[in-house]
Amino acid sequence: MGEKVLMKGNEAIAEGAILADCRHFFGYPITPQNEIPEYMSRRMPEVGGVFLQAESEVAGSNMVYGAACAGARVMTTSSSPGISLMQEAISYVAGAELPCVFVNIVRGGPGLGGIQGSQADYFQATKGGGHGDYKLIVLAPASVQELMDLTVEAFDLADMYRNPVLLLGDAILGQMMEPVVIRERAKVDLPPKTWATTGAKGRPKNVITSLSLDPAKLEEHNLSLAEKYARISNEQVRYMTYMADDAETLLVAYGTSARIAQAAIDMARERGLKVGLFRPISLWPFPYDALQLTAQGSLRVLVVEMSLGQMVEDVRLATGNSKSVHFYGRTGGMTPTPREVLNEIERIVEEGI
Amino acid sequence: MKQVFGRPETLTSVPTHYCPGCTHGIIHRLIAEVIDELGVREKTIGISPVGCAVLAYDYFNCDFVEASHGRAPAVATGIKRTLPDSVVFCYQGDGDLASIGAAEIIHAATRGEKITVIFVNNAIYGMTGGQMAPTTLPGQKTTTSPRGRNVESAGYPIRVAELLSSLSGVAYIARVSATSPANVTKAKRAVKKAFETQINGKGFSLVEFLSTCPINWGMSPLEAMKWVDDKMSVYYPLGDYTRVPEVG
Numbered sequence: 136m137g138e139k140v141l142m143k144g145n146e147a148i149a150e151g152a153i154l155a156d157c158r159h160f161f162g163y164p165i166t167p168q169n170e171i172p173e174y175m176s177r178r179m180p181e182v183g184g185v186f187l188q189a190e191s192e193v194a195g196s197n198m199v200y201g202a203a204c205a206g207a208r209v210m211t212t213s214s215s216p217g218i219s220l221m222q223e224a225i226s227y228v229a230g231a232e233l234p235c236v237f238v239n240i241v242r243g244g245p246g247l248g249g250i251q252g253s254q255a256d257y258f259q260a261t262k263g264g265g266h267g268d269y270k271l272i273v274l275a276p277a278s279v280q281e282l283m284d285l286t287v288e289a290f291d292l293a294d295m296y297r298n299p300v301l302l303l304g305d306a307i308l309g310q311m312m313e314p315v316v317i318r319e320r321a322k323v324d325l326p327p328k329t330w331a332t333t334g335a336k337g338r339p340k341n342v343i344t345s346l347s348l349d350p351a352k353l354e355e356h357n358l359s360l361a362e363k364y365a366r367i368s369n370e371q372v373r374y375m376t377y378m379a380d381d382a383e384t385l386l387v388a389y390g391t392s393a394r395i396a397q398a399a400i401d402m403a404r405e406r407g408l409k410v411g412l413f414r415p416i417s418l419w420p421f422p423y424d425a426l427q428l429t430a431q432g433s434l435r436v437l438v439v440e441m442s443l444g445q446m447v448e449d450v451r452l453a454t455g456n457s458k459s460v461h462f463y464g465r466t467g468g469m470t471p472t473p474r475e476v477l478n479e480i481e482r483i484v485e486e487g488i
Numbered sequence: 489m490k491q492v493f494g495r496p497e498t499l500t501s502v503p504t505h506y507c508p509g510c511t512h513g514i515i516h517r518l519i520a521e522v523i524d525e526l527g528v529r530e531k532t533i534g535i536s537p538v539g540c541a542v543l544a545y546d547y548f549n550c551d552f553v554e555a556s557h558g559r560a561p562a563v564a565t566g567i568k569r570t571l572p573d574s575v576v577f578c579y580q581g582d583g584d585l586a587s588i589g590a591a592e593i594i595h596a597a598t599r600g601e602k603i604t605v606i607f608v609n610n611a612i613y614g615m616t617g618g619q620m621a622p623t624t625l626p627g628q629k630t631t632t633s634p635r636g637r638n639v640e641s642a643g644y645p646i647r648v649a650e651l652l653s654s655l656s657g658v659a660y661i662a663r664v665s666a667t668s669p670a671n672v673t674k675a676k677r678a679v680k681k682a683f684e685t686q687i688n689g690k691g692f693s694l695v696e697f698l699s700t701c702p703i704n705w706g707m708s709p710l711e712a713m714k715w716v717d718d719k720m721s722v723y724y725p726l727g728d729y730t731r732v733p734e735v736g
Contacts, residue, residue, distance in 0.1 A: 201566020
């Protein structure tokens with residue numbers, strides 16, 4: 136059992152990266168994630184690492200590309216508008232199969248939007264974001280402890296699959312403080328980075344590129360990516376359930392919304408309503424099969440999100456036409472209260488829909 | 489028999505795709521010769537741009553990374569900050585460096601990143617078929633300035649060496665050309681000095697080459713060489729632009 140400390144969500148991400156032996160951080164200021172680069176600017180020199188404030192998210196994410204090419208464990212963090220600027224580099228690192236970690240502390244959009252917590256970047260995170268056929272591993276923590284633990288794990292997953300990993304938080308998770316247990320890191324067997332461009336000493340040269348002018352070769356490359364994505368889909372599905380066994384109404388929510396949904400479920404249970412929660416932790420790969428199984432015994436599903444309902448499509452893919460799928464959400468940086476969610480539960484239960 | 493001339497170890501035997509009369513091939517060779525002479529091939533990482541030199545990684549026999557358009561200095565920063573003892577060079581064209589990558593080159597230079605940039609300025613977008621570049625001369629005809637570059641609407645060409653020379657992080661900067669044996673000799677000296685500047689940890693170094701694009705300029709190779717000497721070198725004077733960095 137490790138040391139227990141009170142930490143802010145953003146700081147837990149930064150310290151999680153240090154625990155995971157990340158020694159290269161490139162970032163650009165944007166609210167509500169500034170605590171991460173600020174923490175890293177203090178902490179990296181203490182552990183012999185590199186902190187560099189880039190001139191833009193475009194440059195910062197391309198510095199990540201470079202450091203990953205050189206074999207470093209590397210991370211950058213930002214918030215929604217900044218993550219949009221990073222989509223170029225994200226597509227390139229996915230195409231060149233470079234392990235690295237991105238963090239999006241989501242704020243309300245579109246455009247410059249606002250600075251309050253939001254989950255409106257779900258499509259961008261899970262359905263592409265940048266150009267081309269690629270997937271990120273997307274992890275959605277729901278507590279400060281998970282922000283730290285999943286950050287640590289993100290680096291191992293990135294190295295294991297030679298794939299970028301995106302940690303999807305939001306302003307509320309980033310700003311809130313909770314006790315965190317700093318755990319010993321589990322040692323994972325990882326493949327050596329023989330592909331890295333570290334100088335061609337005693338070996339043929341290594342080249343890292345995402346360019347393939349011959350379409351047959353590019354197709355072959357994309358098919359090998361597809362094979363990898365299928366493997367990740369088999370091996371890395373993560374989710375949790377809460378009071379789901381006898382639930383007639385099954386809530387589906389991730390991150391902050393899952394915390395709110397859980398509070399609403401406790402209130403509903405006090406009123407004798409059989410309500411439970413299914414919480415995807417990996418948003419890609421999405422836990423389609425597990426959700427289908429969990430929802431089998433339920434009469435209805437209610438998706439709760441801090442957006443206009445972006446995960447609803449994946450929930451419908453999982454449950455098919457067998458369930459009525461409802462949605463309750465707030466958008467633009469507004470947060471649903473447990474009472475609001477409870478009202479919606481009561482409404483759909485009463486109406487029997 | 490003693491071999492007196494051959495392919496540098498840092499070049500592969502792959503024939504380049506460059507057009508006849510283009511000086512990319514000469515510039516590649518000069519870089520390779522310098523890397524050989526400095527004995528750093530096994531710790532050199534090159535970064536190729538988006539542009540005519542996008543496939544430079546096929547021609548250089550050292551580790552190489554292909555960057556997105558204009559981002560080579562940022563990618564180089566990531567590599568050099570990870571491997572401080574390595575030798576990192578970017579190979580960039582004018583659209584890549586002076587247009588879409590203007591922010592990245594300025595900030596890499598002002599940070600004094602210990603990298604070397606080879607900037608190939610041929611006053612046109614070559615690979616995409618001859619569009620106007622940030623370095624296209626006033627009045628110069630291109631496929632997107634068919635009546636000649638009108639500075640009233642398209643603005644003025646950027647003098648990269650002069651612009652970057654004002655930054656204190658720049659330890660060596662020069663403009664050269666490869667239009668004659670004498671100029672090639674001077675150019676090689678500049679490339680060597682730029683790599684030595686990096687290896688000695690002095691800061692950012694850049695060599696701007698005035699280069700040719702006979703195909704898109706609509707000239708013969710000889711006319712193109714002459715156009716560099718007569719026209720480009722007037723707007724972009726050759727020479728050493730290094731200033732003693734001001735402190736504070």
